[in-house]
Amino acid sequence: MFRSALRLRSSRVLLVRGLGTRRGGSTLDWDEKVSDIKKKIGSILPGETWAPLYDTRHLPPEHSDVVIVGGGVLGLSVAFWLKKLQKKRDGIRVLVVERDHTYSKASTVLSVGGIRQQFSLPENVQLSLFSVNFLRNINEYLAVVDSPPLDLQFNPSGYLLLASEQGAANLENNVKMQRQEGAKVGLMSPQQLQNKFPWMNVKGVALASYGMEDEGWFDPWSLLQGLRRKVQSMGVLFCQGEVTRFTTSSNSMVTSSGEEVVLKRIYEVHVKMNNSLEYQPVECAIVINAAGAWSGQIAELAGIGKGPPGTLKGTKLPVEPRKRYVYVWHCPQGPGLEMPFVADTNGVYFRREGLGNNYLGGLSPTEEEEPDPINLDVDHDFFQDKVWPHLGRRVPAFQSLKVQNAWAGYYDYNTFDQNGVVGPHPLVVNMYFATGFSGHGLQHAPAVGRAVAEMVLEGHFQTIDMSPFLFSRFHLGEKVQEDNIF
Amino acid sequence: MAAPRSFLCRLALAYNGSSRGMHGLSGAVPPEGNQRKRRTLLQFLSDHFYDVEALRLYLLQRKMSKVHQENRFQDHEWIRPNKRGHFSGEFLKLLTVPVQAVDASGCAINYDGLDNLLPLKELQSLSLQHCPHVDDWCLSRLYPLAGSLQELSLSGCPQISERGLACLHHLQNLRRLDISNLPAVSYPGLTRILVEEMLPNCEVLGMDEAQGLLGPEEQLQTASPNPA
Numbered sequence: 001m002f003r004s005a006l007r008l009r010s011s012r013v014l015l016v017r018g019l020g021t022r023r024g025g026s027t028l029d030w031d032e033k034v035s036d037i038k039k040k041i042g043s044i045l046p047g048e049t050w051a052p053l054y055d056t057r058h059l060p061p062e063h064s065d066v067v068i069v070g071g072g073v074l075g076l077s078v079a080f081w082l083k084k085l086q087k088k089r090d091g092i093r094v095l096v097v098e099r100d101h102t103y104s105k106a107s108t109v110l111s112v113g114g115i116r117q118q119f120s121l122p123e124n125v126q127l128s129l130f131s132v133n134f135l136r137n138i139n140e141y142l143a144v145v146d147s148p149p150l151d152l153q154f155n156p157s158g159y160l161l162l163a164s165e166q167g168a169a170n171l172e173n174n175v176k177m178q179r180q181e182g183a184k185v186g187l188m189s190p191q192q193l194q195n196k197f198p199w200m201n202v203k204g205v206a207l208a209s210y211g212m213e214d215e216g217w218f219d220p221w222s223l224l225q226g227l228r229r230k231v232q233s234m235g236v237l238f239c240q241g242e243v244t245r246f247t248t249s250s251n252s253m254v255t256s257s258g259e260e261v262v263l264k265r266i267y268e269v270h271v272k273m274n275n276s277l278e279y280q281p282v283e284c285a286i287v288i289n290a291a292g293a294w295s296g297q298i299a300e301l302a303g304i305g306k307g308p309p310g311t312l313k314g315t316k317l318p319v320e321p322r323k324r325y326v327y328v329w330h331c332p333q334g335p336g337l338e339m340p341f342v343a344d345t346n347g348v349y350f351r352r353e354g355l356g357n358n359y360l361g362g363l364s365p366t367e368e369e370e371p372d373p374i375n376l377d378v379d380h381d382f383f384q385d386k387v388w389p390h391l392g393r394r395v396p397a398f399q400s401l402k403v404q405n406a407w408a409g410y411y412d413y414n415t416f417d418q419n420g421v422v423g424p425h426p427l428v429v430n431m432y433f434a435t436g437f438s439g440h441g442l443q444h445a446p447a448v449g450r451a452v453a454e455m456v457l458e459g460h461f462q463t464i465d466m467s468p469f470l471f472s473r474f475h476l477g478e479k480v481q482e483d484n485i486f
Numbered sequence: 487m488a489a490p491r492s493f494l495c496r497l498a499l500a501y502n503g504s505s506r507g508m509h510g511l512s513g514a515v516p517p518e519g520n521q522r523k524r525r526t527l528l529q530f531l532s533d534h535f536y537d538v539e540a541l542r543l544y545l546l547q548r549k550m551s552k553v554h555q556e557n558r559f560q561d562h563e564w565i566r567p568n569k570r571g572h573f574s575g576e577f578l579k580l581l582t583v584p585v586q587a588v589d590a591s592g593c594a595i596n597y598d599g600l601d602n603l604l605p606l607k608e609l610q611s612l613s614l615q616h617c618p619h620v621d622d623w624c625l626s627r628l629y630p631l632a633g634s635l636q637e638l639s640l641s642g643c644p645q646i647s648e649r650g651l652a653c654l655h656h657l658q659n660l661r662r663l664d665i666s667n668l669p670a671v672s673y674p675g676l677t678r679i680l681v682e683e684m685l686p687n688c689e690v691l692g693m694d695e696a697q698g699l700l701g702p703e704e705q706l707q708t709a710s711p712n713p714a
Contacts, residue, residue, distance in 0.1 A: 089540070136597065136623050145542045146529060155649040156626030212656070213626050337648075337680045338655035355648060355676050 059280040060239035060271050064095035066456065067269045067284040069243050069298050071098025073108040073220065073442055074434045075290035076227040077449025080142075083234040085453050092457075094236045095282065097271055101240050105376060107292050108224055108442060110409025112326055112360065114217040114341050114351070115443035116159040117183035118209060120174050120483040121419070124440070125181040126464050127447040132214045134446035135223075142230040150226040154218040157340045157352070158211040160197075161484065162394075164345040168206040170483065175209045184213040199335040201396055204345060217341060217351060220442050244279060245270035246287070246302045248428070262313075264428045266302060286456055288432045293321035293373075293410035295421075295435040302428050312426060315475045319421065319436040321373040322413035327383050328353060328360040331401040348390040349486045358404065363387045364439075364486060376408040411439045417479040422448060422469040423455055432456060433471060439485055584608035591615040591639075597624050604630045611635075615664075616642040622650030629656035639664040641692060646670060648677040655684045666692025 043050055066082060068075045079094050086092045103109045115135070117128040134141060139149045163171040171187075178185045188210050190202040232238065247268035253261050266287050272279040291298045299305065299317035307313030334357050341351040350361025363386055365371065371379060383403060392399040414421065414436035421436040434452045437444060447464060454462045461467065468480045532538040585606045595603075596619040603612070609631055614620050620643045628635070635657050640646055647670045654663070663685065671677050671693070678693035 140547070143543075143546050145532065145539070145546055153647075153649065154622060156622055156653045157649075158653070212629050216626075337652040337684045355673055355680060 058240070058273065059278075060095055060097065060241065060282050061093075061237060062280070063093070063283045064237070065093040065284065066095070066286045066288060067243075067282055068094065068096045068288045068290055069269075070289070070291035070295075070435075071096045071101075071228075071238065072103070072106045072290065072292050073224055073227065073445040074292070074437075074448060075288070076224065076231055077445040078288055078290060078434055078452045079231045079236045079449075080227055080234070081449045081453035082456065083231065083236060085450075085457055087457075090235060095239060095284075096231070096236055097239050097241055097243055097269075099240070099242045099274065103224070105293075105410065107410050107412060109221050110326075110376075110407060111220050111442045112217065112349075112351070112362075113220045113442065114159070116211055116215045116341070117178055117181075118159055118161055118174065118185055118211055118215070118484055119178070119440075120170075121468075121480060122177060122181055123464065123466060123468060123480075124419070124444070124482060125178050125183055127444040129182055129214070130447040130450070130464065131443055131445065135218065136214075138223075138226065142226045144229050144233045147229060150222055152218040152222050152226075154216055155352075156213070156216040157338075158213070158215045160211075160340040160342045161209045162205045162343065162345050163207045163209075164204055165206045167345065171207050171209055174484070183211070185209050185211050197335070197338070199339075199395055199397055200342075201394055203393075210340065215341070223442075223445075239271060241271040241273050241280075243269055243298060243301065244272045247281070248303065262427070264303065265430050266428065286430045286432065288434060288452065288456075289317075290434045292412045292435060292441070293319075295319045295412060295433070299425075299431075299433075302425075302431055304425060304428055304431075312472075312475045315471075317421065317433070317436075317471070318416040318474060319412050319414050321410040322438075323371045323373045323376065323408050324362060324364060324411050324439070325371075325378055325382055325406060325408050326360055326362045327387065327403055328358060328405040329398075329401040329403045330356070330358050331398055332357050333397045334359060334401075335395065335397070342394070343484075343486050344390060344394050346390055347486055348387060348394070350391065350395075359398075359401075361387070361391070363390070373410060376410075378406045378408050380406065412436055412441065413438045416474055417481045418485050419480050419482045420444065420448060420469050421471055422451055422466045423461075423471060425471050426475075438482075440482075587611035587613075589613045590617060593617055594619055595624075596620070597627065600624055600627050604628075606631070608634050611637040613637075613639040614643060615639050618644060621645035622647055622653075625650035626653045628654070632656045632658060635660060637662040640668065641666040642668075644669055648672070648680075651677060651681055652684070654681070657685070658687075660685055660688045662689050662691065664691045668693070 068079055075096055075098070079096055082092055082094055100106065115128065115132055117125050117132070119125050119128065135152060135154065138152060142150060161171065175185050175187055186209070188196070188208045190205050190208075193200060193202050193205065193208050246266045247270070248264040248266050251263045251265070253263060255261055267283060269282045269284050269287060270279045271282055287302075289295050289298050296317050296319045299319075305314060305316030335352065337352070337355075339352045339359075341349065343349045346363075348361065348363045350359055352358075353360045363382075365382070365386070369382075369386075371382075380403070383406070388398075388401075391401075412435050418438040419436070420438075420441065421433040423432060425431050425433070432452055432455060434448055435441075437448075441448075448466075451461055451464055451466045454460070468478075473480065528538070528542070532542050586608060587610060588603060588606070590603075591613050592615070595614070595617055603609070604627065607630075612628075612631070612635060614624075620640070622645070625640075625646065628638075636659055638654070638657065638660060639662075641664045646665075646668050651665065651671070654660070663681070665671075665678070665681065668674070674693040678690055682688075682690050
């Protein structure tokens, strides 16, 4: 009886349709109604969110074990290692909150993409060594069923660091330390440099260090997409939103010397949707601050740095955004395929890009010349005044070049010692940092992700000891200065 | 009873399927059109059941790491001193004879397997033709052979691109370089010219001009004599 009524109704619709369209009457779209009803029934079944009043699919879940603030390469690396090192399958629920899914301002994708082992700190060398191992075996780590293998477009051309008379002794010590750690780096005299790279003008160079293997540059976007794809297949949830508030609970304790210490735990993260006032409080156990250039703001939300200056409570996270420019130019008589990533004595760096005699490079401005990080507009005069003269001096062919393109990106600059911050905060006990790498975050991302995951899951660093990078060094004043920053 | 069991199965299916709905919605890269068309039963099952998905992932990981295990064993066997590709029972007597040529064509040698080749300080000729696992990373490891290597053949290796060829500049004694039939190299003609400029004393074979994209400017750029 019901079926016949249906048939009758549909036939009536067919009859009415011819006249109804003129009057603009609504037609009975039975197929759409059926699929709506099916969706509603499907949402009642267990596992689906029952949201009878409005659509909540864009909101993050109400509970998550770990909330990672920031979906760049460091955040995704932490998510990957958390899922990889978990003891039970689906044992840990991870949520990655990323404000901008196009990554238009993210430091990862605006990066020049270099990876090197030539650092002045042994821990940094070890981080790079593991990361390059990760990149080499990327298809073992990030294999996803039914997806094509990743091609990172790695150029194994090595880094060439030049040193003047003053920096020569330092360079030699660094190279000795790097070789002890296992990096394949060699020293070159100015004569050897001139023979090997005839396009270079070696005036002012006393010594140079050249990475023979495991150094070069790659495409950060493919690494990011590869990580994203793998991490989603492992069950990590993504949410497009902004973290606006941390709700904390405090616990007051007294130290052995009678001092009162207030320890805080974040138990809720408010994630606000873009272009709306809607927010979702996500109950969480651990928060990981991988927000890159904006980590300082996230730390302030958690109350880090709100206290009398000089105390642990009043120590802010000294990470702030710094704008850096990258310029792409074309020089038809420039160096050929053998050109490594050259970093000059004064900090100017440049490398080959592609096969068409295009090169890219830049320079980190001095403290006085720091541009305003309010937006990512490019200052072309900076290239004319500060970068080009040095380029022309070092590589005479670069005296005639034509700038094709330029962009700006942020460094998550650690104003204290230009090195990363990794590990938990001493007072806000469940906020872990993975930020502040000041321009070498991309090349350390796989290793740092693993270190943070070990800290979260085991409670201590297992493979590489990153205890010099803990937050407490800001209060104690112990700098771990990294000299080779460009 | 058949009826309740099938109902439970359907319920479990729907439960698995719907709880994966969140993954599907937030998927970053949608499957390509042709993959979707060829959706097999296996893919359908692994979408709906966690266990099938885990099994497929395990098999994929096994396949990826199998390369390394196979290679180490294989390398141990043939790396004993021998002349050009000839296996002989007396190679144990030739332990002190320096190896001059190694022919590894078609072998499953990879990055770690090259550990066995690099200590050969007198190696003059190396042939890595049609090696499926030799990629740019492997080429960056060849610099210790720079003192003696005169002939290198990389033809037919599917994973070598122009980025790996760029790190052959260490091999200054190279006289013959065979880079024909490299499918992963984009712009073969231009790459050949750049490699010839990089290694002025070397004869570069392969990547004929007919294949590549040569304009008049690039032809003028060729400083070294072109033997072909």
